[in-house]
Amino acid sequence: xxxxxxxxxxxxxxxxxxxxxxxxxxxxxxxxxxxxxxxxxxxxxxxxxxxxxxxxxxxxxxxxxxxxxxxxxxxxxxxxxxxxxxxxxxxxxxxxxxxxxxxxxxxxxxxxxxxxxxxxxxxxxxxxxxxxxxxxxxxxxxxxxxxxxxxxxxxxxxxxxxxxxxxxxxxxxxxxxxxxxxxxxxxxxxxxxxxxxxxxxxxxxxxxxxxxxxxxxxxxxxxxxxxxxxxxxxxxxxxxxxxxxxxxxxxxxxxxxxxxxxxxxxxxxxxxxxxxxxxxxxxxxxxxxxxxxxxxxxxxxxxxxxxxxxxxxxxxxxxxxxxxxxxxxxxxxxxxxxxxxxxxxxxxxxxxxxxxxxxxxxxxxxxxxxxxxxxxxxxxxxxxxxxxxxxxxxxxxxxxxxxxxxxxxxxxxxxxxxxxxxxxxxxxxxxxxxxxxxxxxxxxxxxxxxxxxxxxxxxxxxxxxxxxxxxxxxxxxxxxxxxxxxxxxxxxxxxxxxxxxxxxxxxxxxxxxxxxxxxxxxxxxxxxxxxxxxxxxxxxxxxxxxxxxxx
Amino acid sequence: xxxxxxxxxxxxxxxxxxxxxxxxxxxxxxxxxxxxxxxxxxxxxxxxxxxxxxxxxxxxxxxxxxxxxxxxxxxxxxxxxxxxxxxxxxxxxxxxxxxxxxxxx
Amino acid sequence: xxxxxxxxxxxxxxxxxxxxxxxxxxxxxxxxxxxxxxxxxxxxxxxxxxxxxxxxxxxxxxxxxxxxxxxxxxxxxxxxxxxxxxxxxxxxxxxxxxxxxxxxxxxxxxxxxxxxxxxxxxxxxxxxxxxxxxxxxxxxxxxxxxxxxxxxxxxxxxxxxxxxxxxxxxx
Numbered sequence: 001x002x003x004x005x006x007x008x009x010x011x012x013x014x015x016x017x018x019x020x021x022x023x024x025x026x027x028x029x030x031x032x033x034x035x036x037x038x039x040x041x042x043x044x045x046x047x048x049x050x051x052x053x054x055x056x057x058x059x060x061x062x063x064x065x066x067x068x069x070x071x072x073x074x075x076x077x078x079x080x081x082x083x084x085x086x087x088x089x090x091x092x093x094x095x096x097x098x099x100x101x102x103x104x105x106x107x108x109x110x111x112x113x114x115x116x117x118x119x120x121x122x123x124x125x126x127x128x129x130x131x132x133x134x135x136x137x138x139x140x141x142x143x144x145x146x147x148x149x150x151x152x153x154x155x156x157x158x159x160x161x162x163x164x165x166x167x168x169x170x171x172x173x174x175x176x177x178x179x180x181x182x183x184x185x186x187x188x189x190x191x192x193x194x195x196x197x198x199x200x201x202x203x204x205x206x207x208x209x210x211x212x213x214x215x216x217x218x219x220x221x222x223x224x225x226x227x228x229x230x231x232x233x234x235x236x237x238x239x240x241x242x243x244x245x246x247x248x249x250x251x252x253x254x255x256x257x258x259x260x261x262x263x264x265x266x267x268x269x270x271x272x273x274x275x276x277x278x279x280x281x282x283x284x285x286x287x288x289x290x291x292x293x294x295x296x297x298x299x300x301x302x303x304x305x306x307x308x309x310x311x312x313x314x315x316x317x318x319x320x321x322x323x324x325x326x327x328x329x330x331x332x333x334x335x336x337x338x339x340x341x342x343x344x345x346x347x348x349x350x351x352x353x354x355x356x357x358x359x360x361x362x363x364x365x366x367x368x369x370x371x372x373x374x375x376x377x378x379x380x381x382x383x384x385x386x387x388x389x390x391x392x393x394x395x396x397x398x399x400x401x402x403x404x405x406x407x408x409x410x411x412x413x414x415x416x417x418x419x420x421x422x423x424x425x426x427x428x429x430x431x432x433x434x435x436x437x438x439x440x441x442x443x444x445x446x447x448x449x450x451x452x453x454x455x456x457x458x459x460x461x462x463x464x465x466x467x468x469x470x471x472x473x474x475x476x477x478x479x480x481x482x483x484x485x486x487x488x489x490x491x492x493x494x495x496x497x498x499x500x501x502x503x504x505x506x507x508x509x510x511x512x513x514x515x516x517x518x519x520x521x522x523x524x525x526x527x528x529x530x531x532x533x534x535x536x537x538x539x540x541x542x543x544x545x546x547x548x549x550x551x
Numbered sequence: 552x553x554x555x556x557x558x559x560x561x562x563x564x565x566x567x568x569x570x571x572x573x574x575x576x577x578x579x580x581x582x583x584x585x586x587x588x589x590x591x592x593x594x595x596x597x598x599x600x601x602x603x604x605x606x607x608x609x610x611x612x613x614x615x616x617x618x619x620x621x622x623x624x625x626x627x628x629x630x631x632x633x634x635x636x637x638x639x640x641x642x643x644x645x646x647x648x649x650x651x652x653x654x655x656x
Numbered sequence: 657x658x659x660x661x662x663x664x665x666x667x668x669x670x671x672x673x674x675x676x677x678x679x680x681x682x683x684x685x686x687x688x689x690x691x692x693x694x695x696x697x698x699x700x701x702x703x704x705x706x707x708x709x710x711x712x713x714x715x716x717x718x719x720x721x722x723x724x725x726x727x728x729x730x731x732x733x734x735x736x737x738x739x740x741x742x743x744x745x746x747x748x749x750x751x752x753x754x755x756x757x758x759x760x761x762x763x764x765x766x767x768x769x770x771x772x773x774x775x776x777x778x779x780x781x782x783x784x785x786x787x788x789x790x791x792x793x794x795x796x797x798x799x800x801x802x803x804x805x806x807x808x809x810x811x812x813x814x815x816x817x818x819x820x821x822x823x824x825x826x827x
């Protein structure tokens with residue numbers, strides 16, 4: 001956990017008071033909506049269909065139990081008793097009142113949480129691997145660097161009015177759980193031949209109307225230079241990114257139009273001017289941030305405790321354990337994913353009561369720490385294996401032990417037309433219907449790893465382009481239709497999905513997905529071949545044939 | 552931001568209302584015939600010509616303090632005179648989500 | 657449009673010369689970039705102060721050779737959402753060591769004052785009277801800053817490492 005010091009706390013309080021003044025001026029008419037809009041966006045406040053939506057940052061997906069309780073408190077006191085975890089390690093509240101927002105922010109500031117720059121054309125929440133610091137084989141904890149970048153990009157005087165929003169993600173593992181290749185800047189932490197820590201820097205990834213997979217701009221930037229290098233990228237983007245067309249304003253378009261070589265050259269020139277400056281991080285500065293991350297005092301525990309051996313006789317427990325429990329870097333401990341995808345439920349939602357339960361369980365079993373992943377699930381990162389049976393019972397009671405992590409019903413979905421003013425079609429009911437179709441956990445287990453991603457419009461908040469099966473809502477003559485792609489993925493082998501055929505009406509989406517899954521089961525060369533690999537091997541055509549043969 | 556009034560082609564094809572969200576709490580509101588706002592679609596002023604729609608919208612937009620994002624939305628007038636939302640989006644805005652909330656509201 | 661200079665409401669001594677207007681023989685002038693570049697040497701020979709109004713989509717390279725002879729550079733915010741002039745301001749101050757008046761013009765609003773000062777502006781053509789009156793209070797909103805910029809304010813990181821250093825140095 002990163003512990004805020006007096007300076008971080010002061011800044012948060014100053015920000016809250018500034019926003020309080022801005023809201024007051026808005027409600028009195030001193031600020032027009034046009035003037036106020038960017039100010040509220042920079043504090044995470046959108047206007048949606050029914051009300052304001054309030055997006056709170058969970059930097060690099062790490063939360064303390066105290067912070068989670070504060071989120072539960074906000075859900076209860078200022079909203080309707082629940083929150084929605086997003087694909088960018090944020091949480092959204094859907095029913096907030098503008099007049100009460102400063103108080104909600106003040107309550108969150110007490111526990112060191114904020115909503116700064118969770119929207120608007122500035123640097124968004126810096127995200128990372130939800131298993132940072134606990135994943136086996138990690139180069140080092142990427143959150144140290146995430147926090148350095150978070151601070152550097154918070155209220156940045158030069159980059160608070162960029163052409164468009166800007167997202168950074170960091171990973172330090174072979175397997176990318178942070179989806180860095182679909183970010184404006186993706187950072188892959190690794191060591192050079194001399195054993196020094198640095199980053200492969202990728203740039204220009206993003207989804208939306210014009211999706212791109214990020215390209216490597218520099219294979220190795222030394223850790224001490226990462227702030228100056230990011231600053232150089234942002235400066236080039238701030239000056240040359242397009243501002244004439246909102247759909248062409250992201251850095252991916254600039255990178256695409258200039259080409260990565262030319263863009264890289266511009267950045268390199270700028271960086272040569274910037275690199276030896278106050279932005280260079282000396283060891284003391286890095287150490288300063290590192291020192292404020294605390295790590296649990298792990299016990300020396302057996303790899304296979306008796307409690308686990310005993311519980312293995314219960315097939316229901318075993319199914320959950322095999323699905324939701326993952327290896328930890330310390331022997332005797334596990335990472336436990338908490339599925340927020342119950343059958344028939346809206347993906348990523350948690351009630352205030354569930355948040356409180358999770359906070360209590362984190363205190364009891366996970367050194368008070370919770371993680372949020374981009375798949376819209378939570379995790380307890382430090383669970384002693386002997387505690388798994390007891391934890392499972394408690395999670396099951398709270399509806400948090402659905403054994404569908406990474407399976408077909410572990411769906412990523414945006415809020416869609418039920419909430420969002422940008423959406424063309426609904427996402428949540430589609431997801432709910434799919435979870436009902438695949439409610440049988442044995443069948444889901446047989447199908448194996450399969451990511452379904454649903455977006456209610458081209459802005460792609462549900463990351464449909466990189467779903468193994470991607471579903472995009474569109475509008476056709478006032479009716480909801482859905483385009484379906486297959487073969488996308490968001491990990492280290494990131495790829496964009498391919499359209500399988502004409503869009504289908506709302507009522508047929510679940511049937512089509514079932515057909516695709518059946519086609520896969522018939523086409524795979526062995527039970528070990530994952531859906532995504534079958535699509536890669538055979539292409540879209542055999543799937544298209546089967547799905548559209550009868551339509 | 553382009554003012555909705557600058558969108559030259561305000562053309563309606565059927566009965567319409569002007570709707571927005573209330574500034575202080577975001578609640579969905581409808582412009583009434585009495586130069587005010589109501590949270591009930593039943594209270595909305597109905598316009599049937601493009602000129603009337605433009606005039607009602609102009610009046611609504613002028614209230615920048617009270618309301619955000621005013622626009623013209625289609626409605627359907629039922630045989631019994633009841634005003635119903637004219638499309639799914641407006642239906643959701645007026646009647647609420649098509650799914651159950653994770654907790655009872 | 658009140659001018660706030662070095663923290664106080666001030667009188668604008670510059671005559672803003674339009675693209676096609678006659679350039680006055682005397683007095684401080686602020687001329688558009690294109691006009692200035694037509695014959696910079698002639699303008700710079702005038703006995704009184706010369707400032708240039710520089711658009712936010714034009715490279716600074718053409719301006720740099722004249723910086724030490726310019727009394728003012730005015731950068732433009734055509735909309736408060738367009739942040740290009742923040743980069744230009746930092747480049748002028750931090751890379752090209754420009755020390756004259758650096759003015760923000762256009763949509764200059766209260767809620768961007770702190771950013772502008774941090775980027776190196778020392779004169780603001782504030783759009784609203786009320787915002788200019790609130791200047792002193794507004795710029796006191798923040799006491800903690802994370803980024804090093806040319807304005808010289810200590811960053812949170814440097815304050816921390818200093819504190820740590822003094823703690824470990826004390827007996």
